[in-house]
Amino acid sequence: xxxxxxRHRAFWRDPALPFVESxxxxxxRACYKPHSHPTFSIGAVDQGSSLFTGAGEGQTRxxxxxxxxxxxxxxHACNPEPGAFWSYQMLHLDATWLKALRLExxxxxxxxxxxxxxxxxxxxxxxxxxxxVLFSSVGATEKEAALIEFMxxxxxxxxxxxxxxxxxxxxxxxxxxxxxxxxxxxxxxxPLAELATLAGMGRYQLIRAFRAATGxxxxxxxxxxxxxLARRWLRGATPVAEIAYRLGFADQSHFQRVFKAHTGITxxxxxx
Numbered sequence: 620x621x622x623x624x625x626r627h628r629a630f631w632r633d634p635a636l637p638f639v640e641s642x643x644x645x646x647x648r649a650c651y652k653p654h655s656h657p658t659f660s661i662g663a664v665d666q667g668s669s670l671f672t673g674a675g676e677g678q679t680r681x682x683x684x685x686x687x688x689x690x691x692x693x694x695h696a697c698n699p700e701p702g703a704f705w706s707y708q709m710l711h712l713d714a715t716w717l718k719a720l721r722l723e724x725x726x727x728x729x730x731x732x733x734x735x736x737x738x739x740x741x742x743x744x745x746x747x748x749x750x751x752v753l754f755s756s757v758g759a760t761e762k763e764a765a766l767i768e769f770m771x772x773x774x775x776x777x778x779x780x781x782x783x784x785x786x787x788x789x790x791x792x793x794x795x796x797x798x799x800x801x802x803x804x805x806x807x808x809x810p811l812a813e814l815a816t817l818a819g820m821g822r823y824q825l826i827r828a829f830r831a832a833t834g835x836x837x838x839x840x841x842x843x844x845x846x847x848l849a850r851r852w853l854r855g856a857t858p859v860a861e862i863a864y865r866l867g868f869a870d871q872s873h874f875q876r877v878f879k880a881h882t883g884i885t886x887x888x889x890x891x
Contacts, residue, residue, distance in 0.1 A: 630852060630889065638713035641750055641765060645706045649883030650698045653835065654843045658711040660689040662697055663746050665808070667705030669697045671781060673734060679781050685748055688775045690714075690795040693734055694834030708750050717770065724771040727826045735778035745769060793818040794832055799827070801841055805848055806867040808841050846881040849874070862886070864874035 669681040691714040699705040863874035
């Protein structure tokens with residue numbers, strides 16, 4: 620049976636537009652671990668308020684009518700204030716598709732940019748209109764046109780940056796070797812001692828250096844990477860149990876707990 624909380628969530632996806640996904644949530648208490656996406660994301664606060672945290676220690680309170688633009692791979696979390704509900708919308712865009720659109724539109728490509736915020740009422744209303752089009756029954760061509768028009772109208776570099784939300788380059792070739800190893804090994808959690816040996820440093824030093832560079836510990840980075848892969852596979856027909864097995868989770872229940880902690884929803888609900 621679907622819970623009352625789940626009934627207030629909706630996802631939109633279309634195989635004809637594989638570069639975009641949208642989400643709506645009403646009266647949600649769902650909380651998220653710090654995470655990142657391979658996509659460029661736009662969030663809108665509709666009701667209540669949200670506390671945005673980036674890779675640093677600070678928080679920013681997002682009020683209704685606020686948009687937050689989060690670049691791909693930017694570590695963040697948006698959660699309701701303690702004990703409160705909030706309603707929000709979230710749009711995910713393929714980073715490669717968006718980069719091509721920006722070049723086509725004469726906008727600069729902004730690798731490594733921080734998350735940015737807009738409190739402009741007109742921009743919020745236009746975003747809400749775009750999401751209504753995406754969730755409507757109009758054809759894919761009309762939806763794509765609405766998306767292109769919205770994204771090409773805004774140069775996010777002109778918006779206010781959120782503190783402690785930028786991407787930091789890995790400063791050391793050894794850390795880059797660790798990152799490459801993690802990217803190649805997605806079906807198992809590599810032991811911290813093994814990663815520390817690869818980096819040529821102690822486990823404590825690796826945790827500190829890796830978190831300073833990516834916003835996440837090596838363990839959290841691996842879990843986040845597996846959840847992002849799961850999201851992609853859940854859009855297809857691969858059974859949930861097989862996805863859990865392929866990603867190296869102990870069992871399906873473990874996979875469901877980790878997935879929900881990062882996305883606020885179960886794998887089955889995300890798929891359906």
